[in-house]
Amino acid sequence: MKIASIESIPLRIPFTAGGRSDAGAWGGANLQTVDSLIVKVTTDTGVVGWGETFGFTAIPAVRVVIDSILAPELVGRDATQLEKLMLDMQKKFHIFGRSGAFIYGLSAIDIALWDIAGKVAQKPVYQLLGGSDATSLRSYASLIRYSDPELVRENVRRAVADGYRHLKLHEIDVDCVRAAREAAGDDIEITLDVNCPWSVREALDMTDRLRPFNLRWIEEPVWPPENYSGLAQIRREGGIPVAAGENASTLMDFQHLLEAKAVDFIQPSPAKMGGITELKKVFALANANNITVMVHTFYDGPGLLASVHASAALGGSGALVEWRYFDLEAQLYGDAIVPENGAIAVPQGAGLGLEPNADVIRDYRGV
Ligand SMILES: [Mg+2]
Structure with a gap:
């Protein structure tokens, strides 16, 4: 073939x-x-x-x-x-x-x-990767950056009302994080993704201020993303668990991230770092280093399905799938992949398990 x-x-x-x-x-x-x-x-x-x-x-x-x-x-x-x-x-x-x-x-x-x-x-891809009895996985609502505490508050409430127990913010100021924690209450897990804005010193100043909000992790706190020793310092001294990896690429880069003891949660991004072939190796590498994989999934098409299958087969009971909390005018898979009560279904069909809707491709084809 x-x-x-x-x-x-x-x-x-x-x-x-x-x-x-x-x-x-x-x-x-x-x-x-x-x-x-x-x-x-x-x-x-x-x-x-x-x-x-x-x-x-x-x-x-x-x-x-x-x-x-x-x-x-x-x-x-x-x-x-x-x-x-x-x-x-x-x-x-x-x-x-x-x-x-x-x-x-x-x-x-x-x-x-x-x-x-x-x-x-x-067979579904998750079976090719070792199988799973999970029919759905917990997912977290990944909110876009608002930089407006009121909008953060509103959208956190909306996501919690939709059934999410896990949220990710993309805010970079303390007031927005405080608004999110106040709106969510104490029982909702909140992570903060800042996308590499700070020097190590600035990041440590920010972790001091963010520590009261009980963040599950702070994601990519330092510039540049490959500053693994800087991430390791935030992890040692910042008092908030560190996540990174969406900008690491290929197996050896993840090895460097782990050797540097830079992360508590490692975030390979299957549509960026080498596909499922490379992703499954990162799961093995992370297991050997006793580090949790939280697959980065800022996608809603086959890249999302790749994350779901790999997380189902290889992610264990702690697997958590990122769901971009956007209201799209059209979904490539209709409602089949949209989380319900904060859980995303593991497709059971052969391959990735769902076929893109031909009408959506025709109607929304870009240039
Ligand atoms: Mg990120």
């Missing part, structure tokens, strides 16, 4: 998030649309698999990599030799970057090839 074609498909779907958003790592203020990039891989036997890479402003660069560089290399290759294909591509193109567009594009193709592998085996 050979790879016959690889097609990249950008999507642009309007959304609302319960009020005006502030600028963040994902884009400008008052963001109106979610831009995502999915890939469709078709085999010479007619099996179709779907993958996804990280979207937003990276899309044009990743498309060029997929369409002009990776697809010509991969078409005609054996679709079942996932491990070998991924290693061959990483080796062949390593001098052009070990993260960013190359690995993002490769990640999307890898996820699609796992979808194909599951469909051929007639």
Whole structure:
């Protein structure tokens, strides 16, 4: 079974998030649309698999990599030799970057090839990864940045009313975090993702001020994201557990993160760091280091499904899946993947278990 074609498909779907958003790592203020990039891989036997890479402003660069560089290399290759294909591509193109567009594009193709592998085996991907008896996983509502305590308060209340027991904020000031804790009460688990704004000293000053709010973790507190010794210092001295890893790429980078004792929670992002092939190795590595994997999942397509399957099979009872708390005008999978009472269903169909809605792809295809 050979790879016959690889097609990249950008999507642009309007959304609302319960009020005006502030600028963040994902884009400008008052963001109106979610831009995502999915890939469709078709085999010479007619099996179709779907993958996804990280979207937003990276899309044009990743498309060029997929369409002009990776697809010509991969078409005609054996679709079942996932491990070998991924290693061959990483080796062949390593001098052009070990993260960013190359690995993002490769990640999307890898996820699609796992979808194909599951469909051929007639098993869901989580079974290929070792199996699970979980039919759903707890999920956390990942709120966009508002930088407005009132909006934070309102949206925390909304998420709690929707049944979430776990929330993530993307705020960077103390007043917004205080508003969230006051609105949520003491029993809701809150994490804070600040997306690398601070020096180590600034981060320690902030952890001093944030400690009263009982955060489950602080995510990427220091600049730059690969400042692993800086993260380790926050972990030792900050008094709040540290999470990071969405900007780490490929297995060796995660090894460096763990060697530095930089994190309490490690956050591989399957659509950025090498797909399911690389993600399953990070679970093993994290187990050996007694560190919990919390898969980064700022996606709502095949990248989300990859996280769900891997977390179901490999994440143990503590698995928690990120759910972007956006109201999208259209969902690629309809309601099938939308959490209910803070739990996300583990798809039971073959491969990734759900097929993208063709009408949504037609109606929201980007340029
Ligand atoms: Mg993050």
